[in-house]
Amino acid sequence: MTFRFDGRTYNGFAGDTLASALLANGVRLFGRSFKYHRPRGVLTAGSEEPNALVELGDGAWREPNTRATVTELFEGLSARSQNRWPTLGVDLGAVNGLLAPFIAAGFYYKTFMWPAAFWEKVYEPLIRHAAGLGRASEHADPDDYEKAHAFCDVLVVGGGPAGLAAALAAGRSGARVLLCDEDFRFGGRLNGDRCQIDDGPGGLWAEQAEAELRALPNVQLLGRTTVFGVYDGQTYGALERVTDHLGAVPGLPRQRLWKIVARRTVLAAGAIERSIAFGGNDRPGVMMASAVRTYVNRFGVAPGRTGVVFTCNDNGWSTAFDLAEAGLASPTIVDARTAPARHLLERAAALGVRVILGAQVVDTAGAKALRSVTVALGDGHATTLPADLLAVAGGWNPTLALSNHLGARPVWRSDLEAFAPGPLPPGMTAAGAANGAFTLAAALRGGAAAGAEAACACGHKVVAHDAPRADDEPSASSALWHVAASRAKAFIDFQHDVTVDDIVLAEREGYRSVEHLKRYTTLGMATDQGKMANVAGLAIMAALTDRSIPEVGVTTARPPYTPVAIGAFGGPHRGPAFRPTRLTASHDWARAQGAVFVETGLWLRPQWYARPGETDWLQSVCREVTAVRSAVGVCDVSTLGKIDVQGPDAAAFLDRVYINTFSALPVGKARYGVMLRDDGIVFDDGTTARLGPEHFVMTTTTANAARVMQHLEHARQVSWPDLDVQLASITEQWAQYAVAGPRARQLLEAMLDDAIALSDEAFPYLACGEFAWRGMTVRLFRVSFSGELAYELAVPARHGRAVLQALMQAGAPMGVTPYGTEALAVLRIEKGHVAGPELNGTTTAADLGLGRMMARKKDFIGRTLAGRPGLVDPARPALVGLTAVNPAARLRSGAHLLKTGEKPSLEADQGYLTSVAYSPTLERWLALALVAGGRERMGERLTAHDPLRGPDIEVEICSPVFVDPEGARLHA
């Protein structure tokens, strides 16, 4: 496979990571560090990598801070080093390293304090220019992402020895098992370590275990999948990298975000090897000992020719043995301990490995790659060893991040000298290295037991199987956090360039608590969340303050475990699919007519129908309003909520939810109704028609349809279960069209033919009926929002579009015009009808001039609290109309009202304009407004004050009904 790094082409193999392939090509320098621009190489072979961060992809695909250690190589991969200028080799920012004494922890806080005015103008732009790691693409994410759900009995997090053993134990019992591993190859440390299971290589056992699991129908394996978060209800977030290793694949998403619900979870996420803080421990060529083994054993890559292993535990010795057995020049072991186990010494001797005991690495040398290491010997002398590879084995920290996500803290285990999982989230058990069982045999045992126990807990019978056999390899350890004799910079947090000196400084300045330490030094606040750094930082603070590590504090983790692209959380819900849209039956027709749509909740409604030649929305809206007032218009009102209210007690039920009475409404009539919330404030309004003695059809506003349905169901099921009433939402069943205007009757007569008599006597204002027409059942309501002679025709939705087209055809001779929600709003403002801006959650029925609708002889929801003194205060804002004294002045919705000459203040506020429209009928701007004591102030002049959009305008209070106050048009 060929790939590019910083413009150069290299070759690698399938199964390589970007890191292993670059190492194989002799590349040691991967990037520059965050603060000091120090040359950095590869530290680890896993997702904890803090150093080898690169930019992947080009243009919109550019993704910064990608860990080369987990980036699977593919043909054509293109990566660049980051945080360097102009090139990785010659980086001018490295001068920061010389300034190091000045940019230690707290540097910003101290330096940029004064003068304060400089902060915004000078300091912040400078800092922002210099800061940041990697460059965002600044383009929209070009990739597709999917979301998926999964359910299982047992979720196993991690596919190493413990995870595989757990999955096998649970899977063989028949439990539904989901095994996730972040690597593209199952096996965990078995891929990187030379070990034996059941008399064969550990890697072979892992392959066999994976094959057995894949053959079980009740087991699902997700490789390349990181379980990144634990959430309530035993829900887990996981990210599957579907095609990151393939480049872009048409038809397949880049990544898939899984929401997993698991009855039980086995946390088998392994452990992360920790570094030791000594001078120059960040130089390219310094690597974790386990990573060296992985590169040698798994990838067949020699990360160096002359190796030194610096360790404080038995585990580190195996790296030296592996290097020797791989035929690399005999490495040297520097063990801080004075007396390791004899068999280690014997094996070292047999392999020709030089051993230096009771010694510590104090410094390293080399410009862009390691050249030598300086070792302080036990006798006080020092020696310098040539080396291009230094493997560091500082012990292990269990990977317990997921155990913290619901708030639990880890516990310190002095036997391990490490934090282990504390109280676990519901349903979770920890196994293997994640649980502090660091040897292979213990991991296999613990995994199998945890898997079996989890399956049992889910009701599955576990059949005993022969446990995989392995030896407990030597694992004695003596914690070493920090080489005190080091003079050079010793790094704790590699990604944020936090050194031992920074922690010393923090302690000296009093930032001793773990929370202060973190914020003062930025320890653990990089994208790796301090996977390598946090425990070491605590340990050094503990030593400085003469406390134990748990006394200093604990370090916890939050989701996500590793970074997740925002695009993955968005999934397919972007652009027009950001949320669902609801379309009416005649949506396509409206679009073809030039409709401009407006979002009303999830609905798209025609706002106006632009005609060729119209250049301005107001032009279109005025034409539509004029057509309705002078001829006839048709408006799609299908989005209004429609609720069937049926049953012997339907009328009694409506009496209780509306402020006015419906039990007296005759069959074949409709009535306007207002309902209140429990607190007496107006909730919703609409007309309700009685189609039969036990059958009403209620309409609600579009915005409140679902809430009204909930409100009614609550009333029916909880408040009055004794009432025999049944509810059903029928909003979607019926397409409904308002036909309004002086020629509305003429149009419907032409349309409906003899199906129904429409004379004012036969079908007067507020009549309703259901009848058959052309083989379908239709409903007709004589209701009007515009104040014109108007009807609403409801037809089964599948016929909606055809019926609307028929209406347009039948109405063509009458000048029928489709109109949208803007014209609808102008018409209702002209008529003084209230809508959303007035039913705004603060108004009472009386405020809106509907107080007389409140029946006195019955009880209804909201009645009691509507009688509170504050809600019946005559000084409350009341609905009025407003016109500008200057007829040419444009009113603005939201403008506040002041007495003429008053200075604007909260105390002087007289009310505000709720709805504003230009009325083509009256040829001036009109407004509805809520004005304190407004109904008693007819004719008074006030000032409309809108400092954002225009000058003050003198207005006059009038009746809110501007057009046809006597209702002649309505009853025509």
Add this chain to the structure above:
Amino acid sequence: MPELDTTPRSAFDGLLPLAGPHDGLEVIDRDGCGLATLVVRRDARKALRAALISQYGVELRDGPVVSRGARISLIGTGADSWLAVSAGPNAGLYADLAARLAGCASLSDQSDGYGLLGVRGANAATVLQRLLPIDLHPDAFPVGAAAATLAAHIPLLLWRSGEAEFEVAVFRSYAGSFIHALDGAARPFRRSAAPTARG
């Protein structure tokens, strides 16, 4: 009298078939089946059960399950409520139910209110599981199970009519958005998709 195109328009007109073909997945528009909301009247559960047995041979079950009959099935949708679905095309379902169940249930025609889809095939459950926040494993959602749930923020009714057969009723206005979501979930199973990374 104006011309009226009385061709019934399915909620999924112009939206189906999905761009495929897919492996182990077929999505069928079941437009034409009669649909009606049925809410039992107070104290009439017994009478309703008897009427359903005598009139339709259906034994009514409570809860989120399908009460299956030869001509109609009843999908449990909530407390006291069901969605009646005819086995095949039936424009007269609502009128028929209203007449036969008068007095023991309130009925509302929903034949135009929902779009009804059949989702079939070996991968039907896998594709739907991508979208649905409920467990579709046969142990958790066996044949005859029903649910009122969400897919991609779209409310829907779902029931399982066979091991590899699901029915989805989605409000008519959401048809376009639902098909968009279903198409996305089905994309990895398109025969043209790369064979890797499926599942």
